[in-house]
Amino acid sequence: MATDNILKNLILKVWRQASPKDKGKFVTYTIQNVSTGSSFFEMLDLLNDDLIRKGDEPVAFDHDCREGICGTCSLFINGKPHGPDNLITTCQLHMRKFKEGETITIEPWRSAAFPVMKDLIVDRNAFEKIIQAGGFVSVNTGGIPDANAIPIAHDAAEESMDAAQCIGCGACVAACKNASAMLFVAAKVSHLALLPQGKTEATRRAKAMVAKMDELGFGNCTNTGACEAECPKGISIANIARLNREFLVAKFQD
Amino acid sequence: MSQIQSNIPSGPLTEKWTQHKANLKVVSPANKRKLDVIVVGTGLAGASASSSLAELGYNVTTFCYQDSPRRAHSVAAQGGINAAKNYQNDNDSVYRLFMDTIKGGDYRSREANVYRLAEVSNLIIDQCVAQGVPFAREYGGLLDNRSFGGSLVSRTFYARGQTGQQLLIGAYGALSRQVGLGTVKLETRHEMLDLVVIDGVARGIIARDMVTGEIKRYSAHAVVIATGGYGNVFFLSTNAMGSNGSAMWQAYKKGAYVSNPSFVQIHPTCIPVHGDQQSKLTLMSESLRNDGRVWVPKKMEDVERLRKGAVKPSQIPDEDRDFYLERRYPTYGNLVPRDVASRAAKERCDAGFGVNETGKAVFLDFKYAIKRLGKSVVEARYGNLFQMYEKIADVNPYEEPMQIYPAIHYTMGGLWVDYNLMTNIPGLFAIGEANFSDHGANRLGASALMQGLADGYFVLPYTIGEFLAGEIMKPKPDVNHEAFVAAEKDVLERAEKLINIKGELPVDHFHKELGKIMWNKVGMSRNEKGMTEAIDDIKKLKSEFWKNVRVPGKVGELNQEIEKAMRVADYFEIGELMALDGLERNESCGGHFREESVTEDGETLRNDEIGCYVSLWQHKDVNVAPQLIKEPLIFENVELSQRSYK
Ligand SMILES: Cc1cc2nc3c(=O)[nH]c(=O)nc-3n(C[C@H](O)[C@H](O)[C@H](O)COP(=O)(O)OP(=O)(O)OC[C@H]3O[C@@H](n4cnc5c(N)ncnc54)[C@H](O)[C@@H]3O)c2cc1C
Ligand code: FES
Numbered sequence: 096m097a098t099d100n101i102l103k104n105l106i107l108k109v110w111r112q113a114s115p116k117d118k119g120k121f122v123t124y125t126i127q128n129v130s131t132g133s134s135f136f137e138m139l140d141l142l143n144d145d146l147i148r149k150g151d152e153p154v155a156f157d158h159d160c161r162e163g164i165c166g167t168c169s170l171f172i173n174g175k176p177h178g179p180d181n182l183i184t185t186c187q188l189h190m191r192k193f194k195e196g197e198t199i200t201i202e203p204w205r206s207a208a209f210p211v212m213k214d215l216i217v218d219r220n221a222f223e224k225i226i227q228a229g230g231f232v233s234v235n236t237g238g239i240p241d242a243n244a245i246p247i248a249h250d251a252a253e254e255s256m257d258a259a260q261c262i263g264c265g266a267c268v269a270a271c272k273n274a275s276a277m278l279f280v281a282a283k284v285s286h287l288a289l290l291p292q293g294k295t296e297a298t299r300r301a302k303a304m305v306a307k308m309d310e311l312g313f314g315n316c317t318n319t320g321a322c323e324a325e326c327p328k329g330i331s332i333a334n335i336a337r338l339n340r341e342f343l344v345a346k347f348q349d
Numbered sequence: 350m351s352q353i354q355s356n357i358p359s360g361p362l363t364e365k366w367t368q369h370k371a372n373l374k375v376v377s378p379a380n381k382r383k384l385d386v387i388v389v390g391t392g393l394a395g396a397s398a399s400s401s402l403a404e405l406g407y408n409v410t411t412f413c414y415q416d417s418p419r420r421a422h423s424v425a426a427q428g429g430i431n432a433a434k435n436y437q438n439d440n441d442s443v444y445r446l447f448m449d450t451i452k453g454g455d456y457r458s459r460e461a462n463v464y465r466l467a468e469v470s471n472l473i474i475d476q477c478v479a480q481g482v483p484f485a486r487e488y489g490g491l492l493d494n495r496s497f498g499g500s501l502v503s504r505t506f507y508a509r510g511q512t513g514q515q516l517l518i519g520a521y522g523a524l525s526r527q528v529g530l531g532t533v534k535l536e537t538r539h540e541m542l543d544l545v546v547i548d549g550v551a552r553g554i555i556a557r558d559m560v561t562g563e564i565k566r567y568s569a570h571a572v573v574i575a576t577g578g579y580g581n582v583f584f585l586s587t588n589a590m591g592s593n594g595s596a597m598w599q600a601y602k603k604g605a606y607v608s609n610p611s612f613v614q615i616h617p618t619c620i621p622v623h624g625d626q627q628s629k630l631t632l633m634s635e636s637l638r639n640d641g642r643v644w645v646p647k648k649m650e651d652v653e654r655l656r657k658g659a660v661k662p663s664q665i666p667d668e669d670r671d672f673y674l675e676r677r678y679p680t681y682g683n684l685v686p687r688d689v690a691s692r693a694a695k696e697r698c699d700a701g702f703g704v705n706e707t708g709k710a711v712f713l714d715f716k717y718a719i720k721r722l723g724k725s726v727v728e729a730r731y732g733n734l735f736q737m738y739e740k741i742a743d744v745n746p747y748e749e750p751m752q753i754y755p756a757i758h759y760t761m762g763g764l765w766v767d768y769n770l771m772t773n774i775p776g777l778f779a780i781g782e783a784n785f786s787d788h789g790a791n792r793l794g795a796s797a798l799m800q801g802l803a804d805g806y807f808v809l810p811y812t813i814g815e816f817l818a819g820e821i822m823k824p825k826p827d828v829n830h831e832a833f834v835a836a837e838k839d840v841l842e843r844a845e846k847l848i849n850i851k852g853e854l855p856v857d858h859f860h861k862e863l864g865k866i867m868w869n870k871v872g873m874s875r876n877e878k879g880m881t882e883a884i885d886d887i888k889k890l891k892s893e894f895w896k897n898v899r900v901p902g903k904v905g906e907l908n909q910e911i912e913k914a915m916r917v918a919d920y921f922e923i924g925e926l927m928a929l930d931g932l933e934r935n936e937s938c939g940g941h942f943r944e945e946s947v948t949e950d951g952e953t954l955r956n957d958e959i960g961c962y963v964s965l966w967q968h969k970d971v972n973v974a975p976q977l978i979k980e981p982l983i984f985e986n987v988e989l990s991q992r993s994y995k
Contacts, residue, residue, distance in 0.1 A: 246490025
């Protein structure tokens with residue numbers, strides 16, 4: 096392991112908002128003696144520990160696996176979803192990316208489709224609704240042929256896996272000036288459409304998911320590429336092109 | 350022993366499940382519509398059960414504490430899932446998977462359950478492929494496999510280093526489809542805090558809405574607990590921060606037996622602790638032991654030079670490296686089961702050969718694999734794990750070996766269930782990691798995903814019918830029944846009490862202290878004195894907690910501190926029972942290493958005379974010791990032998 100140092104002082108500007116209706120504001124805190132080997136959340140744990148001992152309210156933030164896979168964590172750090180490092184989630188961000196005395200600004204995702212519930216926690220239920228509209232293969236449990244009955248080309252499986260890696264964190268929406276969910280939808284559509292099992296209902300799936308996305312108030316995609324740049328899993332906007340090319344054309348043919 | 354009804358069918362091992370299914374009651378489609386089932390948990394077990402039950406026609410309400418079912422901690426499983434497909438033609442079979450699992454569990458699980466698990470394993474892979482799980486494939490288009498510890502065949506299916514994620518997305522898709530169809534009602538950000546039992550039957554739960562803080566009542570004809578493991582008793586573990594034991598514990602307090610609570614798995618390959626600010630530990634998948642070689646220096650002077658940073662690990666020549674697993678276990682080498690690998694790492698570190706400043710790390714080296722296979726092959730297999738490692742440790746594992754150390758990972762113990770996966774409370778079922786059923790004293794790698802999905806897709810949907818068939822004439826229980834009112838009141842009082850302590854110290858302080866007691870005295874190596882002390886230490890800490898914890902805010906709002914406080918309050922009690930169970934089991938087996946019971950070369954020494962049992966703990970009253978009941982383990986098909994991986 097790399098040798099850890101101690102950051103003696105950091106200044107945190109944290110978004111505090113008591114409830115969805117509250118207007119919210121930035122509050123500045125200072126924090127001492129953070130190890131560079133600590134994760135960003137371990138730094139926030141330290142802040143909360145301090146706040147609780149002082150009799151203040153700790154900062155609410157979403158987190159669970161703390162290893163970059165569950166997609167629970169969010170946070171806009173110094174103006175970037177999941178902070179300054181690339182291809183990671185906030186929970187994988189480590190304090191060695193920050194400098195002694197630095198001011199760190201911490202905000203929730205900002206998007207009309209993801210309203211703030213408290214402090215840094217947002218409501219991402221809209222993503223659930225999009226998946227429920229069609230983000231699956233319609234098979235019941237049981238009565239399935241042998242797994243090797245349908246060979247699938249190695250590269251198709253790999254390409255599908257590239258898209259399937261999406262963790263549903265919402266960074267793409269947060270990064271987009273239009274608050275579009277196209278990368279999220281396109282990743283799911285691609286994951287399934289690239290496999291023979293998912294191809295059968297691919298068009299129906301794409302249309303249902305896009306219609307739901309529109310209904311929920313996500314913005315339009317204008318190809319800025321910000322989503323791809325901020326995606327912690329490196330999901331490519333080529334998936335959006337595929338969605339447009341293969342499926343949304345069909346929409347106009349109906 | 351007559352009070353234990355494990356309901357294991359008679360007949361030959363290979364026929365038991367088939368026969369049993371033929372005898373199980375079936376509920377008609379029209380009647381299924383009249384029956385309500387609560388499923389708590391949306392990991393592989395809960396999501397697969399919810400969708401399968403809803404497809405059958407039951408009305409399902411499903412709970413999870415995260416904001417989406419897809420975030421259940423099954424998502425973090427990396428390495429893979431076992432099945433006895435024998436696609437590799439390496440002489441695998443249902444019988445071999447059964448044997449490996451029984452042996453891996455050190456002969457402390459039920460033959461019949463394990464055989465059934467092996468039997469349905471193949472269906473799981475078929476199901477997942479149909480759902481669109483992008484498993485790794487050969488160039489010919491067929492499914493690829495890798496090897497895992499404790500087995501000599503290649504039977505592990507995988508999707509890069511994200512197998513759990515992909516399987517969960519499959520099950521989550523199936524669940525979401527049912528939510529869209531209106532057959533499953535989904536309650537995300539809801540935490541179960543009590544079980545409601547009416548006339549001895551499980552009839553519902555009390556859950557806290559984690560957004561509003563409201564305490565709510567939910568009723569049903571049956572309740573399924575699929576809430577995962579309780580490894581977070583140790584504070585530091587590979588579990589998610591929110592993983593908890595509260596559903597199990599509240600069920601226990603309502604009369605459900607908890608079995609083998611001391612059986613926890615310590616995973617050999619986790620990223621070592623960096624310091625006091627550490628909040629959780631990250632696993633590096635067991636699959637890495639396929640291609641990585643574990644070593645520490647042979648010479649103490651190299652250890653010292655490493656610690657000083659005077660030399661890089663890669664500069665230590667091969668002849669000065671002690672590949673201690675290959676040395677001690679030539680047959681299985683780096684692929685010995687987890688408990689064996691963990692203890693071997695501890696042995697080297699205790700002997701002073703730990704390779705980092707804390708002395709608590711060994712190397713896992715890919716130099717040899719990269720030489721043999723090329724960097725691109727290694728990258729394709731483990732790229733995401735290497736990236737994860739580099740982000741945490743700030744070391745590039747393509748160039749220098751990883752540092753690893755054992756950490757708490759999985760709990761084999763859990764709610765006692767019979768062959769139908771029903772607890773001793775009628776109508777209360779437990780599936781996945783939350784039950785005790787299939788892994789004995791040590792779980793083999795890639796078998797938890799298999800068990801969670803076996804339970805949810807292919808066992809519970811059949812066995813629950815046996816119970817529910819008797820319920821068709823009964824209306825959905827009324828949530829105004831006095832049992833619901835009392836349970837709700839009890840939860841609210843517990844929560845209010847915590848808030849009103851208004852002490853000095855945050856919840857995490859107590860949780861960390863508890864973790865230290867557990868790790869030092871009920872961890873990788875245990876003895877009578879340590880566990881007796883642990884019980885005492887925990888009692889003191891618990892009483893200090895109830896006097897001096899500070900939980901800010903209110904119950905009736907989004908309040909992450911009250912969430913934690915409720916969980917930690919249960920962890921003290923779970924920890925105590927774990928120590929008691931470990932104390933009671935005066936033999937070593939699997940992950941339970943009693944210093945009083947070891948072979949000459951320091952391996953676990955089972956004592957089948959006294960140890961062939963499942964412990965069932967029954968809650969008495971708050972100040973009365975729990976009662977231990979033993980379910981004898983009867984082996985009709987397997988000959989018990991000392992495990993040897995030499
Ligand atoms: C890092 C890691 C890697 C692993 N890798 C592998 C592997 O490669 N192969 C393998 O076979 N196994 C692996 N395992 C083990 C395996 O992942 C788990 O045992 C398994 O996924 C557990 O599934 P589950 O459905 O029982 O529980 P979980 O997936 O843990 O789900 C628990 C569910 O219960 C809910 N819940 C919990 N408490 C409450 C409550 N009180 N109220 C309401 N809801 C609640 C949660 O929200 C969640 O939905 C790994 C485990 C870890 C931690
Ligand atoms: S907490 Fe799970 S991805 Fe960050």
